[in-house]
Amino acid sequence: MSTNPATVAKCLRLNAGFSQADRNWIVEQFATLDARLATFDADATDLELSIKDREAKGQRVTLECRIAGWEKIVTTSSEQDLRAALNDVRDDLRRKINDAKTRQEPRNNKHLRVAPPPGQDTPAEAEELAGTGATTDDR
Incomplete structure (x- = not known):
């Protein structure tokens, strides 16, 4: 775990279409990202939020995440309601970070671990057989 964990409050930069007056409620809206970001160092993490055509029919909210050593996410x-759009980009970012983390760290994902080759016992099977004096072939 990082000694300086990333949080939305530390890493968020507001760009086009947002003012510093928007910052507090946006940080609150994005608070659920903190648990996911905490595994990264704040100095190596950057969140950039912008909006094009705010409050217009075709408004577009963009959230970019840069983490050192990772591709930009x-x-x-294009949700018309600003809060809904913010929730949308927040949830999508959390999902994309989870997906990227799973791809980078398969050893921590039991679904990506390779099963033992046929004929080799898993540790639990080996322990079970040791107690009976049997071998894999005796099953």
């Missing part, structure tokens, strides 16, 4: 939403 970009999420967008």
